[in-house]
Amino acid sequence: MQRIGVFVCWCGSNIAGTVDVKAVAEALKAEPGVVFSTDYQYMCSQAGQDMIKESVREHKLTGIVICSCSPRMHEATFRKTAAAAGLNPYMVEIANIREQCSWVHKEMPIGTEKAIILGKAAVAKVNLNTPLTPGESPVTKRALVIGGGIAGIQTALDIADAGFPVDIVEKKPTIGGKMAQLDKTFPTLDCAACILTPKMVDVAQHEKIRIFSYSEVSEVKGFVGNFDVTIKKHARYVKEDVCTGCGACVEKCPMKKVPNEFNLGMDNRPAIYIPFAQAVPKVATIDPNACNMLKNGKCGLCARVCTAGAIDYKQQDEYIQEKYGAIVVATGFNPISMDKFDEFAYNQSKDVITSLEFERLTNAAGPTAGKLLRPSDGKHPHTIVFVQCVGSRCDSCAQKGKEYCSKICCMYTAKHAMLTRDKYPDTEVYVFYIDVRTPGKSFDEFYRRAVEEYDVHYIKGMVGKVTPQGDKLKVQASDLLSNKQLHIDADLVVLAAAIEPDKSARPLATMLTASMDTNDFFTEAHPKLRPVESPTAGVFLSGTCQGPKDIPETVSQAGAAASKVIGLLAKDKLKGNPCVAHSNEQMCNGCSSCERVCPYGAITYEDKEFRMPDRTTAIRRVAAVNPAVCQGCGACTVACPSGAMDLRGFMNEQIMAEVDAICK
Amino acid sequence: MNVSYFPGCTLKNKARDLDRYARQCAQVLGITLEEVENWQCCGGVFTTAKDEVATKLSSVRLLQAAKAKEQPLVTVCSACHNVVKQTNHAMQIDGEFAAKVNRYMADDGEYDGSTQVYHYLELLRDVVGYDTLKDKVTNPLKGKKIAAYYGCLLLRPSSVMSMDDPENPTIMEDMIRALGATPVVYANRNECCGGYVSVESPALAKKNSLAVVEDAKAAGADMIITACPLCRYNLVKNGADIPVVYFTELLAEALGLKEDANE
Numbered sequence: 023m024q025r026i027g028v029f030v031c032w033c034g035s036n037i038a039g040t041v042d043v044k045a046v047a048e049a050l051k052a053e054p055g056v057v058f059s060t061d062y063q064y065m066c067s068q069a070g071q072d073m074i075k076e077s078v079r080e081h082k083l084t085g086i087v088i089c090s091c092s093p094r095m096h097e098a099t100f101r102k103t104a105a106a107a108g109l110n111p112y113m114v115e116i117a118n119i120r121e122q123c124s125w126v127h128k129e130m131p132i133g134t135e136k137a138i139i140l141g142k143a144a145v146a147k148v149n150l151n152t153p154l155t156p157g158e159s160p161v162t163k164r165a166l167v168i169g170g171g172i173a174g175i176q177t178a179l180d181i182a183d184a185g186f187p188v189d190i191v192e193k194k195p196t197i198g199g200k201m202a203q204l205d206k207t208f209p210t211l212d213c214a215a216c217i218l219t220p221k222m223v224d225v226a227q228h229e230k231i232r233i234f235s236y237s238e239v240s241e242v243k244g245f246v247g248n249f250d251v252t253i254k255k256h257a258r259y260v261k262e263d264v265c266t267g268c269g270a271c272v273e274k275c276p277m278k279k280v281p282n283e284f285n286l287g288m289d290n291r292p293a294i295y296i297p298f299a300q301a302v303p304k305v306a307t308i309d310p311n312a313c314n315m316l317k318n319g320k321c322g323l324c325a326r327v328c329t330a331g332a333i334d335y336k337q338q339d340e341y342i343q344e345k346y347g348a349i350v351v352a353t354g355f356n357p358i359s360m361d362k363f364d365e366f367a368y369n370q371s372k373d374v375i376t377s378l379e380f381e382r383l384t385n386a387a388g389p390t391a392g393k394l395l396r397p398s399d400g401k402h403p404h405t406i407v408f409v410q411c412v413g414s415r416c417d418s419c420a421q422k423g424k425e426y427c428s429k430i431c432c433m434y435t436a437k438h439a440m441l442t443r444d445k446y447p448d449t450e451v452y453v454f455y456i457d458v459r460t461p462g463k464s465f466d467e468f469y470r471r472a473v474e475e476y477d478v479h480y481i482k483g484m485v486g487k488v489t490p491q492g493d494k495l496k497v498q499a500s501d502l503l504s505n506k507q508l509h510i511d512a513d514l515v516v517l518a519a520a521i522e523p524d525k526s527a528r529p530l531a532t533m534l535t536a537s538m539d540t541n542d543f544f545t546e547a548h549p550k551l552r553p554v555e556s557p558t559a560g561v562f563l564s565g566t567c568q569g570p571k572d573i574p575e576t577v578s579q580a581g582a583a584a585s586k587v588i589g590l591l592a593k594d595k596l597k598g599n600p601c602v603a604h605s606n607e608q609m610c611n612g613c614s615s616c617e618r619v620c621p622y623g624a625i626t627y628e629d630k631e632f633r634m635p636d637r638t639t640a641i642r643r644v645a646a647v648n649p650a651v652c653q654g655c656g657a658c659t660v661a662c663p664s665g666a667m668d669l670r671g672f673m674n675e676q677i678m679a680e681v682d683a684i685c686k
Numbered sequence: 687m688n689v690s691y692f693p694g695c696t697l698k699n700k701a702r703d704l705d706r707y708a709r710q711c712a713q714v715l716g717i718t719l720e721e722v723e724n725w726q727c728c729g730g731v732f733t734t735a736k737d738e739v740a741t742k743l744s745s746v747r748l749l750q751a752a753k754a755k756e757q758p759l760v761t762v763c764s765a766c767h768n769v770v771k772q773t774n775h776a777m778q779i780d781g782e783f784a785a786k787v788n789r790y791m792a793d794d795g796e797y798d799g800s801t802q803v804y805h806y807l808e809l810l811r812d813v814v815g816y817d818t819l820k821d822k823v824t825n826p827l828k829g830k831k832i833a834a835y836y837g838c839l840l841l842r843p844s845s846v847m848s849m850d851d852p853e854n855p856t857i858m859e860d861m862i863r864a865l866g867a868t869p870v871v872y873a874n875r876n877e878c879c880g881g882y883v884s885v886e887s888p889a890l891a892k893k894n895s896l897a898v899v900e901d902a903k904a905a906g907a908d909m910i911i912t913a914c915p916l917c918r919y920n921l922v923k924n925g926a927d928i929p930v931v932y933f934t935e936l937l938a939e940a941l942g943l944k945e946d947a948n949e
Contacts, residue, residue, distance in 0.1 A: 364854035367873050421845075489873035489897075491904060 024149050027058040027083040028141065029074055031065035031090035033120055038063075040124040040133035046089060049138045053145040057081050066096050071103045078107035085113045085148035089141050091120040110153030112600065112671055117144035139684055146683035150676045154600035159650045161247040162347040163591050166191065168239055168530065169352035171199020172573060173565025173580045175221050177350050180584030182230035186591045189344065190225065191234045191253055193526065196301035198222055199354055203284065203378065205385040205392075207573055208437045209468040215300060215387070222302040235303055238526070240341070242349070242533045245624075245651035246560030247596045249346045257337040259308035259316065260294075265332035267304035271324035272296060280312045282389075285382045288397060289389035294324050298387060306332070348587045349534065351544055351556070352564040352580070353527045357519035358413050362422045366409065366517055371490040372397040374515045377408075377431065380438055394446060396514055399493065403513035406442060407497050408435050408453040409485045413520035415456060424520045424541060429570035431518035432459045436472040438516065443476040452479045452510060454499055462572070481508070488515050521570055535622050536561045544568050554583040558622065559653070562586055601671035602652035603659060605645040607632075609666035612643035616658035616667050624651035625658060687813065689804070690752035690759045691719035694766040695727050701763065701915035707934035708762045708806055710943045714822060715814050719760065722751045728765070732772040739786050745773040746787050750797040758802040760809055762934065764840040764914035767805045768847070774803050775846045805840070807857050807913065807933070808849055816864040824942035826866025832936065833870040833907035834858030835898060837917040838878040852876060858911065858933060865940035872905035874898045879920040895924040903928060911936050 030047045032038035043061040051059040058081045062070050065088060077083060086109065088100050093116040101111035119137040127133040165181050167174045170192030178188045190197060201207075202222075204214035225231050234253050241252035275292035282291040284298055293312035296304060306324075314321040315335055325333040357376050360368035368374045373396050375383070386392035396403050410431055416423030432455070439451045458480065460469040472478045482502045489496040497510040523542045531538045536556040537545045544563050547555040554563055564583040565576040590596075605616070607630060617625045626648065629641050645666070647658075658667045659674065668674055697705035712719045726744040733741060748770060752759035761767040777784045777799035788796045804812070810819060834855075841852040850857045855876065859869035879898060880891025899921060902910050910926065911933040912918050921930045938944045 361854055362851060364851075369854065370871060370873060487873070487877070489901060491901065 024055045024085045026055045026085040030061040037124045041137045042134040075107040087144045089117040112154040115144040142683040143680040146679040156597045156600045158595045166346040170197030172201040174352035176580035184588045195307040209464045219300040253342045255340040265305040353567040355521040355566040367488040407512040410455045412517040436469045439478040440472040601654040606666040610644040615661040619657045619661045688718045690757040696915040704932040707938040728769040749801045762806040768839045820864045830867040833902035835912040836876045870907040874901040879917045892924040895920045899926045
């Protein structure tokens with residue numbers, strides 16, 4: 023029989039305002055097992071905790087019930103208190119009489135009655151509690167960063183600087199991501215390449231960092247501290263360690279008509295290519311869909327001009343196995359397709375472009391060497407219309423765009439508008455917006471400069487239709503503030519396309535058993551208090567894979583994710599959560615129901631020898647739970663038809679006892 | 687395959703070609719159009735006023751007639767199709783409206799929104815299939831540059847019509863391709879022709895109609911096709927200087943059913 027102490031907290035007036043705490047303490051005294059019951063103003067305070075410890079000693083308590091706020095708030099606090107008093111911390115139960123009682127009820131009698139019932143349930147549960155001890159597992163001191171954009175680069179550098187080895191897996195031939203494609207960065211207008219490429223070089227030269235470029239994660243097994251990852255390194259048909267990046271092959275390649283993805287298809291590249299001058303690693307890659315040698319064996323020019331002998335047409339995809347203690351997801355974003363927004367004539371006119379294409383058009387390393395020229399005829403545009411929120415904040419047309427705000431567009435559009443007016447003062451620039459959202463350090467000042475110093479015409483209202491006519495783009499729009507229909511003959515229309523998570527994120531989330539929201543952004547463990555951790559232990563989030571972000575925010579989050587990884591890798595052993603599922607092998611019939619519902623892949627099956635009643639032995643297939651992987655969600659206990667699965671700390675009989683206490 | 691067919695009033699007067707060619711082509715394509723008996727006007731416009739029941743009854747009767755024969759209902763006029771499909775949708779999702787309507791349905795029996803409504807174009811794409819259509823073409827329209835004009839009613843509201851992307855449609859362009867001609871894509875193909883505004887403000891309707899024609903011509907079209915009698919009326923009346931014909935006429939030509947080009 024347990025000796026249970028009940029401690030009812032007032033929480034100032036938070037609880038005591040609608041719950042008669044003295045009556046609760048009094049009522050619970052009569053419950054089976056309760057030997058002591060009291061109330062106090064702030065149970066979480068030092069004095070309150072001391073009172074609990076004192077009572078444990080005085081009354082030789084074996085179990086504790088705290089009637090207070092949600093266990094999310096102070097369960098850990100009171101478990102520590104119990105441990106300090108010499109009790110097993112898992113002998114503490116919290117009855118939530120604040121969030122689930124005093125805060126939702128207005129009348130004292132109702133609040134009090136419910137608090138008593140909740141207290142009774144907790145007492146009934148503690149009566150069946152058993153001491154639990156968390157298990158330990160070792161930590162592999164190496165981190166994996168998936169994605170080599172600015173988020174992945176920053177995270178990798180920070181982890182490596184702390185002394186832990188890091189591998190970056192990047193699916194493109196070079197690291198750098200979207201930031202490498204940008205021209206200038208707001209709000210200080212420093213050139214993106216100038217601040218990014220030194221970091222890329224740091225990554226390449228860091229003795230603790232390995233880069234797997236042109237590679238993807240193909241399988242993830244294991245759990246926090248012990249991930250087994252398979253990396254698929256695509257054949258680039260060039261020996262990475264031999265290629266010097268001289269570019270002779272790129273110049274000589276006869277197949278020069280492949281749309282250049284780095285310039286978003288606005289110019290062409292050869293079949294063998296180096297994405298851009300500062301690429302890391304700076305090695306050539308052969309595009310197997312374009313190379314004549316790989317398609318039909320007719321060419322081989324690059325192999326002949328390569329003095330280093332780096333070309334290898336027979337190269338195969340390679341699979342690399344590695345162990346990691348932590349995984350950081352930094353898979354980034356892409357602008358959405360403009361196919362469903364044909365009212366802006368994106369597919370009909372070359373002079374309707376997205377903002378990312380605009381970046382390339384103004385970038386000195388872009389297809390026009392930085393001169394702002396129309397893609398159709400190479401002429402200088404004199405009237406430019408920017409359309410914001412194309413596909414963002416699209417509530418009435420959810421199947422077409424995204425409901426969320428893409429966050430970065432207001433600032434980059436202000437940047438584009440300002441830079442255009444600065445370089446080409448003879449150009450009229452219009453920006454159509456729903457709202458201008460520029461919070462952030464020095465952000466609103468930046469936008470005001472575009473309006474006040476650079477005379478950019480900001481018009482509240484949306485563009486309804488863009489019609490190519492001759493060499494003009496007829497723009498129909500509404501000006502909501504003056505309630506007028508506008509018709510503008512533009513030379514160039516720039517669409518601020520909404521951003522969405524990279525397509526590789528969804529399959530990756532499945533592999534990692536990391537959760538995502540309906541927009542395929544990774545979900546954080548807590549939206550405010552644990553923003554860089556995934557709910558899956560050992561998986562961390564960096565950059566836009568978690569939600570739209572600009573560069574300053576991405577870099578901060580990348581650093582935060584790195585510090586969480588360092589905190590994990592610095593430990594030699596990890597203490598697990600003892601509230602995990604376990605299977606009663608005698609009752610398990612091997613049906614796989616639990617394995618199918620387990621979101622963490624914690625359940626496996628093994629064939630075990632059992633002694634039968636007639637003294638023979640038989641081999642049966644039974645479920646086994648890996649306690650280091652199990653997160654204690656309890657899905658398996660509900661799915662198990664034979665009642666073999668049970669969750670420590672939340673045993674079926676404990677839950678039933680709580681229900682009985684409530685229904686009594 | 688036998689389907690219930692609703693031509694609608696205009697197809698018995700101004701738009702006889704739309705009807706005639708639709709029937710001839712269907713025969714060749716293995717579809718029997720069974721004209722619904724004793725049909726009335728579709729109702730003209732679908733009003734979204736919830737208490738406006740009377741104008742929707744004729745559409746419900748039509749849908750009920752097709753249901754009684756266990757056939758899908760096919761329409762060809764953009765405006766009729768719009769009204770019938772929206773009415774059907776309202777019968778499916780709006781219980782209050784459906785209950786009100788069914789109080790008037792004593793003679794025909796209650797209707798539950800279960801009839802499948804096809805526009806003739808959908809029938810071509812989804813039932814016949816453009817590949818089959820291509821095989822049946824005897825007179826491929828090689829070298830013709832044809833602009834499909836959707837107007838405003840055919841695809842919108844897109845969630846109810848659920849026929850094609852309203853901003854970037856392909857259903858008519860794919861048909862043109864199947865018939866051997868070259869589709870011309872132009873910005874104004876899904877803009878309004880002016881519609882009934884032509885009664886009150888002819889100048890405004892003219893402006894809209896000509897914008898469509900000019901845009902199609904600038905994109906290189908030598909013919910415009912449409913599914914809507916009102917669109918055709920507005921475009922022709924306001925001085926279109928390239929032929930504006932119903933899509934069924936083009937279909938008939940490609941299938942070798944058109945007697946004489948100048949009849």
